[in-house]
Amino acid sequence: MLHLATAARWLFVTALIISELAYARPIVLATSEVSPFSDSKDVSKGYVNEEVVKAFEELDEQLNVERYPHARALMLAKKGTVDGVFPVHHHERFTDAFLLSDAIPAGASGFLIRTKDFKDNSSPDNLVEWLKRQNLRGIGYLRGTTAPKFLSKETFFNLYPGASTVNLLDLLGKGRIDVLFIDKYSAKEALVNERPNLIGKFNFIPGAEVASTYHLALSKQTPGASQLIEKFNLALQKQKQSRLLTLTLEKYGVYDASQGEEALVVGAPDINAVFQAKAYLDKHDSPLLHSNIQWRIMDETVLRRRLLGDFSVNENSFDLVLIGSYGLPIWAKRGVLLPFKSHPADYDIDDIIPAALHANIVDGQLYGLPFVAETTLTFYRKDLLEKFSLSLPTVLTYNDIKSLAKQVHIPEKEVYGIGLRTRVGWGQNMALVSTMANTYGGAWLDNNMQPTLDSKAWFDAVGMYAELVRQYGPPDNHDMGWQENQELFAQGKLAFFVDASSLGGALFDDHFSKVTQFTGVTYAPLGKQQKGAQWFWSWNFAIPKQSRYVEEAQLLAHFLTSKIFINLLKKARGEYAAPSGTRHSTYSSDYLQAVPYAAFEHQALKLLSSDKPGNAMVGKQFIPIPEFTAIGYAVGAQINDVVTGGKSVKAALEGAQSQTQIILERAGYFADKEE
Structure with missing residues (x-):
């Protein structure tokens, strides 16, 4: 019996050891x-x-x-x-x-149908009967999952399992299925990133969501x-x-819908100006009580994708939204946004810088109010240049930047020559890279809508960009946005930083930056020409057509973009806290004295301005078509492969050229020529 008990104990111990080894x-x-x-x-x-x-x-x-x-x-x-x-x-x-x-916990799944089949826009009391009345028989769903049981029990319907979300969207677009049962978030992501040609062609049946x-x-x-x-x-x-x-x-931009049931929901990017505005509203009087506003602040790339995802299926999650100068004219033309037809008597619209104002005018109507605008500037460390007896040339080029960055690059002391955006995205790495391509003489497309990404200008620009990032940037910098680079510069770890002028407010804020007194500013570097060296970007308050609180949204948008608000914010939180780039009056003598970069920004924005709407941007870092989000992401991923060492510049640009061609062809831009 003793031997049996001993053996049993050994078996138990052995089982525990095996279990522990399994977890190892x-x-x-x-x-x-x-x-x-x-x-x-x-x-x-x-x-x-x-x-x-x-x-x-x-x-x-x-x-x-x-x-x-x-x-x-x-x-x-x-x-x-x-x-x-x-x-x-x-x-x-x-x-x-x-x-x-x-x-x-996750989002919801829904029933996606073609917009042209959406003849009855009321929420169906009985989905099965509603689908039967519309004669929508073919139900697609993702292979490996199952369609809801209440559909599979009905002989009226024909069920089609699809290999992927993209495959199912294609089938729905071609009319080979009538309804697609799909996770709403996944469907929107696939439309934005992989099938932009189908944006706006589908609707989710209202009130038919299935909690996932x-x-x-x-x-x-x-x-x-x-x-x-x-x-x-x-x-x-x-x-x-x-x-x-x-x-x-x-x-990821997924919020509990019940949180905003009785509040004005504002969608906003996580930029400095938004946090300053929200901090002011939380403590001071404004046209709306702060308790009646719900801010949904997220990474700007996530916000763009949420907005475009909603618009792609004719939905809306916001009552007021900050939308960029790329998306505003596209969605205004598609009837997604409401125009601002009148303004308060003290709004002074003539004070708005033309580049910022005209970016919001579509077909003669104003669809957005500019909250913050920016161009490109070069921030640099004056003390590091003095230490190495270096000076900036009168006209700074990217070749100059490379030479200077090389001489001040001291990685063993955690001081790096330059910080540039590398995070994949059309508003991330491609905002800078496409602007570099402009100043090297390149463009996204030629006059026939054909991509030109395999041109020498793009090769030179991407080659310079990759060399700067790989040779003189911080380590492990293949996924860095403006926030990460701004933080490194503020900590004294970057000698040069080429990015948005709007970032200067924080860099000259002693509470944020350790190197405020050593920070210098100049214009964006040139490649081979002046034209296109700077980008223009603005974040603009716009009101979606499906907003629940239109009057309140207009009231808040006018207040946050007014001279009155800018001056109140300066008094409450300091000159540097003012959202810049939108109004001439912002650049007062006190502001110019407090914010050293401001004179460069104001002059650069005036140079980018035009008397005619649509001509405000000299350096265009995007193509004004819905498909550009997918193009920009695809090209950005190819260029990121160069940064990580996965591809040569030539191979990456050949891949970018091919992917862009495919996206444009799928969207039908060459249909007439093929005929």
């Missing part, structure tokens, strides 16, 4: 495009993905994530080739092969699966209690 290896999970939204280059991104990754970090478990089509991800998990799969829908059919986690929850499914073949799923659930619960889960969702 990385957990391998498969993810798919079901996740809103799994990044093909970084599978840890996407709000469901990030929640899962953070939970495993909390557990101190090693995790490897691999991306597959959803059906294949499920198959691999069922076979035990991977330890599990996420996300899986709560309504998917599962075998006994899986253990499911608690629900991971997702789960992590662990294979029962995974050693210690039951203990691991219990630990994962505890980590997930901790995320909920700490609001980390809510903050993760909001990082």
Whole structure:
């Protein structure tokens, strides 16, 4: 009996050791495009993905994530080739092969139809009967998931599983299916990034959303699966209690709709001027009580994608929104925005700088009020140049920048020659790179709408950009936006910083920057010509046509863009706090004295101005078509591959040329020529 008891104890100890050894290896999970939204280059991104990754970090478990089509991800998990799969829908059919986690909160799924089939815009009381009345029979859904049971039970409908979200959108666009049951967030992302030619052609059936929850499914073949799923659930619960889960969702622009039910919802980018305005409104009187305003402030790239995603399916999440000078004329022409037809008596519209005003005029009507505007400036460290007995030339070129950055680059002391945007995005790395291409003599398209990204001008510009970033930039700088570079400059770790003039307010704020007294400013560098060396950009308050509170939105927009507000903000928070670039009166003698870069900005904006709407921008960093968001992202990803060393400049630009050509062809810009 003693021997049997000893053997039993050894077996128990051995089982524990095996279990511990199982946890010693990385957990391998498969993810798919079901996740809103799994990044093909970084599978840890996407709000469901990030929640899962953070939970495993909390557990101190090693995790490897691999991306597959959803059906294949499920198959691999069922076979035990991977330890599990996420996300899986709560309504998917599962075998006994899986253990499911608690629900991971997500957005909603909906029923997408072609706009031309949207003959009855009321919310259906009975979706099945509504679809039957419209004779919408073909229901598409993502392979590996299931369509709602109330549809699959009806013999009237024909169900079609699609290989991917993009494939299903194509089928819907061509009329091969009538309805697409799809996660709303994923559908919008796919339209914006991969199928811009279909933007505006679909609607979600109102009031027919299906709440979505997702789960992590662990294979029962995974050693210690039951203990691991219990630990994962505890980590997930901790995320909920700490609001980390809510903050993760909001990082991706996903908000609880009930939060803004009785408030004016303002969509805004996370720029300095927005935070200054919000801080003022929180403490001072204004036309609206601060409690009646809900600010949804997010990364500017996320905001653009949320706006464009909503517009792509004829929806709206905001009552008032800051929209950029790229999107405003596009959506004004499509009837998405309401014009400002009158102004308060003391608004003084003639005080607005022409470049900022004309960027908001479409077909003779004003669709936006400029809140902040900017051009490109070069910020530099005067003390570092003096230390090495260097000086700026009268006319600064990118060759000069390269030579100077090389001489002041001291990486062993954490001082780097230059900081430039590298984060992928048409408003991130491409805002700078396309402006560089302009000043090297390049353009996005020729007069026949043909892309020119494989030209020598682009080759020279991208070659210079990549050399500056790789040779004289900070380490691991392949995913840096303006915020990260601004922070490094403020910490004294950059010698040069070429970016938006609007960033100067923070760089000359002693509370933010350690090098205020050593900071110098000059105009943007030139490549081979003056024309196009500077970009123009403005953030403008606009009112979506579907705004619930139009009068209140107009009132707030006029106040926040007025001379009165700018002066109040200066008095309350200092001269540097004023949103710049929009009004001549902003550049008072006190402002010019307090903000050293202001004179350069004002002069540069006046040079970019024109008496005619539409001619305000000399250096155009975007193509004014809806498809440009996809083009800019695709080209930005190719150029980022040069920064990381994955591609040569030549190969990246050839890829960019090909992708741009495909997007334009798919959108029909060459249809007449083909005929």
